Amino acid sequence: xxxxxxxxxxxxxxxxxxxxxxxxxxxxxxxxxxxxxxxxxxxxxxxxxxxxxxxxxxxxxxxxxxxxxxxxxxxxxxxxxxxxxxxxxxxxxxxxxxxxxxxxxxxxxxxxxxxxxxxxxxxxxxxxxxxxxxxxxxxxxxxxxxxxxxxxxxxxxxxxxxxxxxxxxxxxxxxxxxxxxxxxxxxxxxxxxxxxxxxxxxxxxxxxxxxx
Amino acid sequence: xxxxxxxxxxxxxxxxxxxxxxxxxxxxxxxxxxxxxxxxxxxxxxxxxxxxxxxxxxxxxxxxxxxxxxxxxxxxxxxxxxxxxxxxxxxxxxxxxxxxxxxxxxxxxxxxxxxxxxxxxxxxxxxxxxxxxxxxxxxxxxxxxxxxxxxxxxxxxxxxxxxxxxxxxxxxxxxxxxxxxxxxxxxxxxxxxxxxx
Numbered sequence: 001x002x003x004x005x006x007x008x009x010x011x012x013x014x015x016x017x018x019x020x021x022x023x024x025x026x027x028x029x030x031x032x033x034x035x036x037x038x039x040x041x042x043x044x045x046x047x048x049x050x051x052x053x054x055x056x057x058x059x060x061x062x063x064x065x066x067x068x069x070x071x072x073x074x075x076x077x078x079x080x081x082x083x084x085x086x087x088x089x090x091x092x093x094x095x096x097x098x099x100x101x102x103x104x105x106x107x108x109x110x111x112x113x114x115x116x117x118x119x120x121x122x123x124x125x126x127x128x129x130x131x132x133x134x135x136x137x138x139x140x141x142x143x144x145x146x147x148x149x150x151x152x153x154x155x156x157x158x159x160x161x162x163x164x165x166x167x168x169x170x171x172x173x174x175x176x177x178x179x180x181x182x183x184x185x186x187x188x189x190x191x192x193x194x195x196x197x198x199x200x201x202x203x204x205x206x207x208x209x210x211x212x
Numbered sequence: 213x214x215x216x217x218x219x220x221x222x223x224x225x226x227x228x229x230x231x232x233x234x235x236x237x238x239x240x241x242x243x244x245x246x247x248x249x250x251x252x253x254x255x256x257x258x259x260x261x262x263x264x265x266x267x268x269x270x271x272x273x274x275x276x277x278x279x280x281x282x283x284x285x286x287x288x289x290x291x292x293x294x295x296x297x298x299x300x301x302x303x304x305x306x307x308x309x310x311x312x313x314x315x316x317x318x319x320x321x322x323x324x325x326x327x328x329x330x331x332x333x334x335x336x337x338x339x340x341x342x343x344x345x346x347x348x349x350x351x352x353x354x355x356x357x358x359x360x361x362x363x364x365x366x367x368x369x370x371x372x373x374x375x376x377x378x379x380x381x382x383x384x385x386x387x388x389x390x391x392x393x394x395x396x397x398x399x400x401x402x403x404x405x406x407x408x409x
Contacts, residue, residue, distance in 0.1 A: 048299030056256030
């Protein structure tokens with residue numbers, strides 16, 4: 001069973017109105033999940049149909065002439081950047097020098113986080129999480145949506161198991177404790193919003209970081 | 213008569229098949245006349261889309277020309293099995309607008325890894341299928357109940373969150389979400405043949 005992003009978020013992504021951290025996570029998920037890719041394409045087809053019915057706006061008198069004068073070489077088919085290396089294409093620009101060059105901070109036993117820089121302000125934060133085998137995130141609640149997308153390895157919470165390409169979504173109604181598979185490291189992309197309400201003693205250690 | 217032909221503005225609009233033929237001519241022969249036809253059709257609509265999303269006239273004009281330059285440059289990478297021409301141009305316009313807002317590294321325009329695509333030439337019926345989806349989609353949108361169609365246009369053309377839309381229309385957030393869900397469920401039916409295994 002795969003865990004996909006809800007239509008609501010695919011729609012914002014198709015429309016281009018999602019906050020940057022969510023857009024990056026959804027684009028990465030879509031790159032890894034064929035069913036979400038097909039769902040996104042359908043929503044983009046709605047965008048294409050709506051574009052056809054937009055009231056045409058007057059363009060500059062010399063718009064066509066100027067554009068024609070700027071036409072340059074064309075890209076050969078298939079020349080677009082590919083999934084080079086370990087990371088899906090939508091993520092590469094946010095990890096330009098590779099995973100090891102990021103500033104990893106320990107968030108407790110078996111968990112490290114590297115915050116990825118976004119260029120537009122939003123209430124969300126985008127980060128990579130590295131869970132050691134059997135490690136994970138202490139039990140916590142949520143004050144807003146939280147997305148954790150598995151890039152490699154896997155983890156489980158009380159609702160199921162998440163493998164590469166799966167998104168674990170949680171909101172105010174969910175309290176959970178993701179635990180990484182025992183047989184290897186789990187690398188995830190996460191979007192969190194506001195301070196995460198952590199439970200227990202470990203939570204006290206983690207809270208200042210998760211709440212930044 | 214197509215449902216939206218009565219407005220007048222679309223009377224001389226080329227059909228989906230002509231747009232696809234022009235884009236393929238741009239891709240294969242770097243055909244500048246075909247590009248000019250695409251420009252006359254899409255330029256004013258892309259600019260209208262950008263204005264609708266809040267760009268001022270000068271910014272919308274510049275960005276529209278950037279979008280059309282991208283159409284020229286990336287035409288050979290267009291895969292007619294994946295998207296109709298309007299859908300493809302829409303995604304480029306959407307991505308260039310986001311790039312401009314983010315002042316960040318460019319978004320990849322392909323949601324597929326090109327390396328994973330079949331290398332064989334697309335079958336003619338697959339090409340026709342993508343164009344037909346667009347036309348069926350346009351008809352399905354005009355057939356939506358008015359309040360669902362309004363919500364859909366706000367979702368695509370207003371850079372506002374669902375809760376801001378709810379506040380502006382003075383309706384509950386749940387109503388915004390349920391209207392969008394209903395609209396999308398109806399529009400998805402257009403793709404049902406594709407979704408059957």
